[in-house]
Amino acid sequence: MMALGVIGLLVFFLYPLLANLFYSFTNYDLASPPKWIGLRNYSYLFTQDPRVGRAALNTLWFVALLVPVRIACSLGVAMLLTRRKRAAGFWRTLFYVPALVPPVASVVGFVFLFNPGTGPVNTVLRALGVKGPLWFNDPSLAKPSLLLLGVWMMGDLMVIFLAALLDVPRDQYEASALDGAGGWQRFRYVTLPNISPVLFFAAVTGVIAALQYFTEAAVASSVANGKTGIDAGPDQLLGYPDDSLLTYTQWMYVQGFSSFQLGYAAAMAVVLFVAAAAVMAVLLRRAGVFRQKEK
Amino acid sequence: MRRQPTRTPEPARAPAKTPEAAGHRKRRAREHRLRTATATTSAALTLVLTACAAGHDGPVARTAPAHLSGTIQLWHHYSDREAAVIQSVVDGFEKKYPDVHVEVHSGQQDTKITQVVASGGDVDALITNVNATLGTACKTMENLAPFMRRDGVRASDFQGIFAAATAFGGRRCSLPTTSDVYGLYYNTKLLARAGVTRPPRTLRELERAALKLTTYKPDGSIRTLGFDPLVGFQQNTSATFGGTAGVTWMKGGQSAIASSPQWRALLGWQHDFVEKIGYAKLKAFSAGLGDEWSANNAFQTGRIAMALDGEWRVAFIQDQAPHLAYGTAPFPVLDGSGQAYGGGFVSAADIGVSKRSGNKEAAWALVKYMTTDTDAAVRLANGIKNIPTLKSAADSPRLDAPKQYRTFLDAAAHPASRTSPVTEIGSMLTATMDDFWTGYQQRPQEGLDSGLKKVDTDIDNALSLRRAK
Numbered sequence: 001m002m003a004l005g006v007i008g009l010l011v012f013f014l015y016p017l018l019a020n021l022f023y024s025f026t027n028y029d030l031a032s033p034p035k036w037i038g039l040r041n042y043s044y045l046f047t048q049d050p051r052v053g054r055a056a057l058n059t060l061w062f063v064a065l066l067v068p069v070r071i072a073c074s075l076g077v078a079m080l081l082t083r084r085k086r087a088a089g090f091w092r093t094l095f096y097v098p099a100l101v102p103p104v105a106s107v108v109g110f111v112f113l114f115n116p117g118t119g120p121v122n123t124v125l126r127a128l129g130v131k132g133p134l135w136f137n138d139p140s141l142a143k144p145s146l147l148l149l150g151v152w153m154m155g156d157l158m159v160i161f162l163a164a165l166l167d168v169p170r171d172q173y174e175a176s177a178l179d180g181a182g183g184w185q186r187f188r189y190v191t192l193p194n195i196s197p198v199l200f201f202a203a204v205t206g207v208i209a210a211l212q213y214f215t216e217a218a219v220a221s222s223v224a225n226g227k228t229g230i231d232a233g234p235d236q237l238l239g240y241p242d243d244s245l246l247t248y249t250q251w252m253y254v255q256g257f258s259s260f261q262l263g264y265a266a267a268m269a270v271v272l273f274v275a276a277a278a279v280m281a282v283l284l285r286r287a288g289v290f291r292q293k294e295k
Numbered sequence: 296m297r298r299q300p301t302r303t304p305e306p307a308r309a310p311a312k313t314p315e316a317a318g319h320r321k322r323r324a325r326e327h328r329l330r331t332a333t334a335t336t337s338a339a340l341t342l343v344l345t346a347c348a349a350g351h352d353g354p355v356a357r358t359a360p361a362h363l364s365g366t367i368q369l370w371h372h373y374s375d376r377e378a379a380v381i382q383s384v385v386d387g388f389e390k391k392y393p394d395v396h397v398e399v400h401s402g403q404q405d406t407k408i409t410q411v412v413a414s415g416g417d418v419d420a421l422i423t424n425v426n427a428t429l430g431t432a433c434k435t436m437e438n439l440a441p442f443m444r445r446d447g448v449r450a451s452d453f454q455g456i457f458a459a460a461t462a463f464g465g466r467r468c469s470l471p472t473t474s475d476v477y478g479l480y481y482n483t484k485l486l487a488r489a490g491v492t493r494p495p496r497t498l499r500e501l502e503r504a505a506l507k508l509t510t511y512k513p514d515g516s517i518r519t520l521g522f523d524p525l526v527g528f529q530q531n532t533s534a535t536f537g538g539t540a541g542v543t544w545m546k547g548g549q550s551a552i553a554s555s556p557q558w559r560a561l562l563g564w565q566h567d568f569v570e571k572i573g574y575a576k577l578k579a580f581s582a583g584l585g586d587e588w589s590a591n592n593a594f595q596t597g598r599i600a601m602a603l604d605g606e607w608r609v610a611f612i613q614d615q616a617p618h619l620a621y622g623t624a625p626f627p628v629l630d631g632s633g634q635a636y637g638g639g640f641v642s643a644a645d646i647g648v649s650k651r652s653g654n655k656e657a658a659w660a661l662v663k664y665m666t667t668d669t670d671a672a673v674r675l676a677n678g679i680k681n682i683p684t685l686k687s688a689a690d691s692p693r694l695d696a697p698k699q700y701r702t703f704l705d706a707a708a709h710p711a712s713r714t715s716p717v718t719e720i721g722s723m724l725t726a727t728m729d730d731f732w733t734g735y736q737q738r739p740q741e742g743l744d745s746g747l748k749k750v751d752t753d754i755d756n757a758l759s760l761r762r763a764k
Contacts, residue, residue: 027763029719030413031434037763048756050727050749117583134575137582225527226587240527242733258406259723260413260431264760 023266030260041267052268054243055251061143062213062247063279066150067206071199074154078161079191092162099155107219110149111136136224139244146216146245157202164198165191200287204280211276214253217245248272353655355441364394365654367661370411371422373679374402380678381422384671388664395657409435418649419658422472425643426534429463430719436468436647442659443467448667454708457684461645463717469647470666473681475605476703476712477535477640479627483620485519485600494601494624496636498539498561501601501627502568508600509572517572517580520593522601524568525577526732529587530603533728536561538640538713540629544724545716550754552728553747557632562732562747564629566739574737590615606703610680623702625709638711643684682707719761720754727753 024041026034045052077095084091098106114121114135122132135145172190181189192199221240238254239246252272256265373381378401385397403411405428412418412435423432443449448470450458457471479501481494489508495501505521512518525531537544543555552558569577584598585591588611594602595616602608603626612619628634646665648658664671672688675681677695682703688694689704696704706712718724731750735741 027761029431029434029761030410031431035764040760040763044756044760048753048760050753050756051730115583116579134578134582137578224582226529226581226584242737243730257410259721260406260409260428261761 020266020269023263024270025267026263028263028266030262034263037263041264042271044264045267045271051239051243051246051251052248055239055246055248058143058217058244058246059211059213059248062146063207063210065143066147066213067203067210069147070150070154070157070206071202073151074157074202075161075199077154078158078165081158081162082165092159095158096155098153099159101153103153103215104219106149106153107216108223110145110152111220111223114145136220137241139242142220142224142241142244146220149216157206160198160202161195164195168194200283204283207279207283208276211272211279212249213247214249217247218250221245351650352438353650355445356656357445359446360656362394363392363657363660365657366396366398367419367652367654367657368398368400368417369420369422369661370400370403370408370418372403372405372408372424373422377679378402380675383678384665384674385661387668387671387674388661391664392657392660395660397661405432408432412436412649412651415651419652419654420646420648420661422644422646423469425460425469425471425645425717426715426725427722429461429469429645429717430721432647433463433466433468435650437650437652437655437659438466438468439470439647439659439662440467442663446663448663452667452686453684454686454689455641455684455710455712456714457641457643457707460641460643460714460717469645470662471643471684472646472665472672473675473679474641474643474684474707475607476682476707477530477538477603477605477626478702478706479601479624480594480604480608481601481622481624482594482597482599483622485597489521489600494622495627497627497630498564499630502564502571505568505601506571515576517576519597520572520577520580520599523577523581523593523599524565524572525574525581526565526729526736528581529593530605532725533732534642534715534725535603535626535640536565537715537728538638539626539634541632541634541711541713545718548758550724550751550758552754553744553751557629557634558747559743560632561629562735562743565732565736569736578737592616594621595619606682606700607680609697609700609703612699621699623699625702625706628711635709635711637706638709638713639706641707641712641714643714644681718758720757723757724754727757 023034025036025038027037027040028034081088081092081095101109113119116122116132116134116137119135121135125132133141136142168191172194173186176186176190218238222237225237225240238250248268249272252265252268255261255268369381369385371378371381378399381401382399385399389395389397405423408418408421408423409428409432412421412432421432421436423429452458453471455474457474461467461469461471479494485508486492486494486504489504491504491507495504501522502524505524508519508521510518523529523531526533526536537558540557540561542557542561543551545551546554584593585596592611592615593599594604594608595612597619609623612621625637626639628636646662648655648662652658665675666672667685669685669687669691670693672683672685673691673693676683676688677693680700683689683691683694684707686708689708694704715725728750731746735743735746
């Protein structure tokens with residue numbers, strides 16, 4: 001069994017990792033053998049690629065905003081739900097259900113909901129005398145619109161927080177109340193330390209998912225620009241409007257599988273791997289601080 | 296590719312007598328193991344990667360084989376109704392060559408087909424889109440020139456620029472099957488109501504007519520639009536607009552967009568047009584329209600009076616809006632560009648033989664049948680409702696060519712018709728220009744000159760990376 005595990009590790013982890021590293025130093029288009037070009041892919045990535053900077057910034061935007069906002073909202077809703085005594089099951093189900101909807105269907109639904117001309121959101125706003133924005137068709141609002149979607153789909157995280165909150169010993173709340181602690185102090189000194197492992201888990205998985213953010217942005221772009229299907233290629237569909245939804249992984253996909261710049265896409269993957277590892281290292285260090293405090 | 300230096304293993308020595316010497320030997324042994332592992336890994340990777348190369352052009356028999364047999368694989372991107380048309384043409388081929396069986400893989404994207412061919416998949420013949428993937432796919436496809444010479448197939452059998460457009464870098468790696476041709480669709484009722492007596496022939500005429508045809512709601516938003524000038528809207532791209540203005544994309548293997556006066560004039564015209572209606576109004580209107588490919592298409596529902604579109608729209612209208620009163624015309628040309636009226640942007644689907652095919656003669660027979668057999672080409676065009684590229688098919692009385700469709704048939708053969716160049720970076724060429732233009736149309740203050748120069752630089756950098764040795 002052990003040998004099988006090692007073979008699996010070598011074939012499915014080590015070989016792809018080494019092969020990717022090797023490709024990143026080559027000019028490789030699938031159609032001809034890879035040619036060694038040293039650091040040329042990396043110099044193009046850092047100094048010449050016209051769209052990679054925008055794609056990286058968009059990705060960082062999702063890391064910096066989507067992850068904390070989703071965590072904050074999930075935690076907030078979970079805390080409210082722990083206090084509800086009547087119809088608690090109904091409310092928990094209501095907040096969890098959006099997480100069961102496939103992401104593609106959710107995005108399509110949201111884009112139609114926020115369609116500037118025919119969507120119900122702007123129709124209601126018009127009825128109230130407010131000129132509705134362009135939402136997914138406005139480069140400055142496309143990402144915040146996806147943020148709304150991310151919050152709507154927070155059920156998965158909310159359930160985990162709910163379980164963690166219900167696990168916090170009640171006697172600690174009672175003791176702190178007897179000591180005169182207010183609501184904020186109980187949250188800061190009782191709730192947070194108790195759920196910090198779950199918070200850490202949410203942060204780590206959230207950051208990894210945000211660094212690889214692809215599906216929701218890709219579907220939103222293709223549906224909002226009305227080019228779903230037939231002969232539109234990925235470089236035409238992804239990023240709309242005005243590259244505001246172009247993420248790093250989408251650009252990597254376009255380079256690798258639409259433009260056949262496999263060597264360059266491999267270099268992009270290496271940089272993403274290093275960046276993700278660096279972010280994880282910082283998060284792990286922060287987790288170490290938490291543990292020290294507990295001691 | 297650089298090679299890892301290898302060394303002959305050193306002979307065994309007597310055990311070390313000092314801790315320093317022992318440490319030194321351990322280090323050396325570790326380094327040796329590391330070097331061996333690196334060399335082995337490099338060799339393994341090289342072997343694996345070389346196996347993925349595209350293959351070689353094979354020798355061609357002096358005379359065409361008298362009898363063909365075997366099974367060949369055809370991969371293409373058509374699906375549903377169009378895939379059925381391809382199948383019917385393949386059926387015709389199998390009838391002609393009863394001992395050849397064709398396994399058809401429909402609904403495969405061009406990029407996927409190229410990936411499969413390049414990685415050694417079982418593909419004998421493949422249909423791709425010229426402008427998107429030929430720059431890469433050509434390396435995986437057999438040189439058809441010797442087959443053509445032997446069997447008397449000439450480039451002049453095809454109309455317009457299609458024969459030239461389906462070769463790349465001097466290699467005749469494919470032949471054109473059908474083509475997409477772009478032109479102007481106009482709603483005859485709306486034009487008559489606005490007093491526009493004939494379809495516009497220049498872009499300024501188009502703008503004047505469009506402004507006349509545009510109506511507004513009481514809140515100032517657009518009710519009906521004469522023509523949507525935004526790049527990114529449906530088929531409005533730098534390639535399709537550029538095709539009507541005689542623009543220069545490349546010169547001497549380098550991007551020449553900034554030095555082309557036609558590009559500046561074209562962007563200037565579009566900028567003025569957008570300003571007259573307002574970018575925000577146009578964007579809000581465009582965003583509220585139905586999907587381009589559905590029955591809610593804005594031209595089909597009468598919300599847009601004129602549109603730049605391909606010949607396939609005739610079939611869509613026949614199917615989805617049969618009562619629409621409309622006409623078609625060549626797309627207007629840029630005033631003063633020297634571009635002759637009557638042509639337009641064209642793009643071909645092409646078919647070739649995989650270099651790795653185990654039955655190249657049968658695969659070539661299929662390619663020849665689908666591209667040069669008049670009956671097959673007519674059946675393809677009638678079924679898919681694209682424009683035939685074979686001259687004899689375009690002239691055939693059996694070609695189903697309603698009045699609106701004939702406009703595109705004429706435009707395909709017109710000497711002024713243009714396509715965007717095939718390059719190693721595929722659709723990245725036009726996508727780079729599209730990207731700049733979509734930004735420029737909303738932020739013109741960022742500058743046209745500097746923007747176009749950056750487009751040149753970006754394209755040249757991408758080409759340079761692709762050509763790096």
